[in-house]
Amino acid sequence: MIDQRLLRNNPALIEEGLKARGMDIDLAPLQKHCKALKELEEKRNILQSQGNSIGKEVGKKIKQGISPNSEEISNLRIKGNQIKQEVGLIEEEEKSINTRLNDQILCLPNLPEKDSIQGKNEKDNKEIRRWGEPFSRKNLKEHWEIANKLNLWDSERSALIAKSRFVTLFNQAAKLERSLISFMLDLHVKKGYQEVLPPALVNTASLKGSGQLPKFAEESFRCADDDLWLTPTAEVPLTSLHRGEIIPKELLPLKYVAYSPCFRREAGSYGRDTRGLIRLHQFNKVELYWFSNPINSREALDQITSDAESVLQQLELPYRVIELCTGDLGFSAKKTYDLEVWLPGANAYREISSCSNCGDFQARRSSIRTKDNNKKNVLLHTLNGSGLAIGRTMAAILENGQQSDGSINLPKALIPYFGSSKLKPE
RNA sequence: GGAGAGGUGGCUGAGUGGUCGAAAGCGAACGACUCGAAAUCGUUUGAUAGCUUCAACUAUCCGUGGGUUCGAAUCCCACCCUCUCCGCCA
Numbered sequence: 001m002i003d004q005r006l007l008r009n010n011p012a013l014i015e016e017g018l019k020a021r022g023m024d025i026d027l028a029p030l031q032k033h034c035k036a037l038k039e040l041e042e043k044r045n046i047l048q049s050q051g052n053s054i055g056k057e058v059g060k061k062i063k064q065g066i067s068p069n070s071e072e073i074s075n076l077r078i079k080g081n082q083i084k085q086e087v088g089l090i091e092e093e094e095k096s097i098n099t100r101l102n103d104q105i106l107c108l109p110n111l112p113e114k115d116s117i118q119g120k121n122e123k124d125n126k127e128i129r130r131w132g133e134p135f136s137r138k139n140l141k142e143h144w145e146i147a148n149k150l151n152l153w154d155s156e157r158s159a160l161i162a163k164s165r166f167v168t169l170f171n172q173a174a175k176l177e178r179s180l181i182s183f184m185l186d187l188h189v190k191k192g193y194q195e196v197l198p199p200a201l202v203n204t205a206s207l208k209g210s211g212q213l214p215k216f217a218e219e220s221f222r223c224a225d226d227d228l229w230l231t232p233t234a235e236v237p238l239t240s241l242h243r244g245e246i247i248p249k250e251l252l253p254l255k256y257v258a259y260s261p262c263f264r265r266e267a268g269s270y271g272r273d274t275r276g277l278i279r280l281h282q283f284n285k286v287e288l289y290w291f292s293n294p295i296n297s298r299e300a301l302d303q304i305t306s307d308a309e310s311v312l313q314q315l316e317l318p319y320r321v322i323e324l325c326t327g328d329l330g331f332s333a334k335k336t337y338d339l340e341v342w343l344p345g346a347n348a349y350r351e352i353s354s355c356s357n358c359g360d361f362q363a364r365r366s367s368i369r370t371k372d373n374n375k376k377n378v379l380l381h382t383l384n385g386s387g388l389a390i391g392r393t394m395a396a397i398l399e400n401g402q403q404s405d406g407s408i409n410l411p412k413a414l415i416p417y418f419g420s421s422k423l424k425p426e
Numbered sequence: 427g428g429a430g431a432g433g434u435g436g437c438u439g440a441g442u443g444g445u446c447g448a449a450a451g452c453g454a455a456c457g458a459c460u461c462g463a464a465a466u467c468g469u470u471u472g473a474u475a476g477c478u479u480c481a482a483c484u485a486u487c488c489g490u491g492g493g494u495u496c497g498a499a500u501c502c503c504a505c506c507c508u509c510u511c512c513g514c515c516a
Contacts, residue, residue: 042476045485052485055497059444073496080496246436246473375455377473 001365002108008034017111020118020326025108033101037094044090051083106208107215110361112326113298113335119325125338126325131309132318134342134349141402142345143395144276147173149406151426152398155275164274165266165281172423173394176410177284179417180390181259184286184311188387191307193257193288198237200261201228206240209366211332211358218267221281230263234287235384243366246377247291252370253300254291257387259284277391278350284390290383293370294360297381298335301357304385305337308353311388314413317396318342320349334359341392345399352392355385398423 002014011027018025058076062068117126147153152173158166169177189195204227207213212220212232221230231237238256247254262285273279288307292300305321312319324336333356340349360379363369370380401408401423408423415421 038476041485045476048485051496055495056445058496063444077496084496 001361002105002111003364004034004105007031007105008038014111018108020112020116021109021329022120022327030101030104033097037097037101040090040094044087044094047083047087047090051080051087054080054083103214109331110334110358112329113357116335117323117325120327122328124325125328126323128321128323128337130320131313132316132342134318135344136347137344140345140399142276143343143398145345146398146402146408149425150408150423165279167277167280171426176394176418176423177390179414180393181284181286183414183417184387185257185259187311187314188257188286188288188307193255196238196241196256196258198234198241198258198260200231202231202236202240203227204229206236206243209243210236210239210362211365212236215331219265221263221265231260232264233262234258234260234285235289238287238289238384239362239366239382242291242368244368246369246371247380249293249370252291252293252380256289258287258289260287277395280391286387286390288385288387291368292381292383294378294381297357297359297383300381300383301335301337301355304383305355308339308355308385308387312339312341312352315393315397315411317400319352330354330356332356332358332361334361341396343396343399345402350392352396353386353388356383358382358384
């Protein structure tokens with residue numbers, strides 16, 4: 001959420017940030033609402049102050065022995081009632097302005113970091129570095145072709161159980177999925193992350209707090225009879241883990257790693273990535289999340305990114321790091337690095353992790369603070385990064401490990417978890 | 427789902443209509459004592475917004491939202507959450 005003070009005092013700065021994202025929004029009406037709200041509040045404060053002193057006066061007089069039914073006191077009562085009525089009117093007006101204002105402010109995305117790459121869309125993103133040799137050969141299969149041969153999963157039966165864009169893993173694939181989750185959790189715990197297994201259902205306040213609501217309601221599955229949604233990413237429950245708290249700065253950064261299933265409606269992506277593990281309504285993910293001191297969240301982003309990278313390195317999967325331009329940033333992010341893994345079967349790099357610094361955007365929505373050096377409460381910064389998306393990792397392992405005999409060589413790091421160095425045709 | 431108890435400041439906990447933003451204790455900060463520390467003594471110590479460099483001041487906040495009243499932490503209504511017992515259940 002954007003700071004209302006900034007909106008009141010310097011809307012041009014916000015407009016500039018939004019423009020960088022490709023949004024041309026005139027904030028003057030919003031600013032007007034903001035200012036009107038402050039004026040009303042001031043007016044109300046004065047009235048309330050008068051009302052308070054009348055209340056005190058009545059109390060004093062009654063204590064002094066003056067009859068509650070005396071003319072003096074009933075005059076004060078009348079005055080008190082008048083004030084109450086006026087305050088009521090103002091409050092009504094404030095409420096209506098406030099709900100309108102809030103709805104709009106909650107729909108404004110975060111402002112990009114000042115020195116970000118300016119650009120319109122993913123074409124303007126910038127490759128930062130590469131790791132590993134992307135290999136290529138003739139007759140390489142895409143991961144779903146491999147899966148068919150090895151009998152790894154079944155999409156038709158999944159549609160029978162649920163609908164399209166769900167997958168049911170069998171045998172070696174089911175075990176590989178489980179192995180990947182454990183491997184990634186262990187790796188991050190070794191690096192100092194606290195392991196968390198959060199609820200898979202989250203309430204509306206949590207989704208608002210991390211930025212998925214109110215704007216992206218159509219992206220999440222909602223439970224009909226409860227104020228609960230299926231979590232689209234562990235980022236949501238992890239943000240709300242400390243909602244409303246003031247975290248002592250000695251504890252920062254707080255680093256969490258969480259496995260969770262993720263559920264997304266993928267509205268508007270009909271026909272895209274319809275085969276394989278790339279785009280599903282339900283997928284598993286290991287998520288990294290930091291609550292950072294605001295003064296060093298920039299370095300924190302580098303660290304969380306390199307923690308995510310280390311998974312790919314351990315798995316011997318070639319990848320590249322992309323810095324997103326302003327036009328391609330997600331709603332809550334100030335700055336984002338995407339990790340793209342090499343898929344030789346598809347002959348392309350595909351996103352497998354997204355690491356973002358959200359600055360104080362989520363912290364303001366969720367009211368998560370710490371103390372600065374002057375012991376003042378200040379909003380802290382939050383960061384998140386996939387470490388990694390499990391399904392896409394499996395796809396990458398299948399495509400990168402494929403052998404001419406139809407088997408799949410697994411990365412060494414996985415052997416202790418999977419119990420074998422190969423996937424074999426059954 | 428049914429019955430009961432309860433939700434107060436960083437924590438414990440008092441407060442059932444009128445200087446209550448809230449006693450007391452703990453914790454924390456500062457000062458004194460000390461070579462230093464502990465103990466002791468003294469002072470200070472909630473949040474947000476507005477005004478303001480600071481201070482002072484004003485408003486709001488005692489689970490949430492309504493209501494009664496000149497005045498609500500305190501009374502009334504609804505909801506949420508926690509705990510205990512019962513039912514159900516992996």
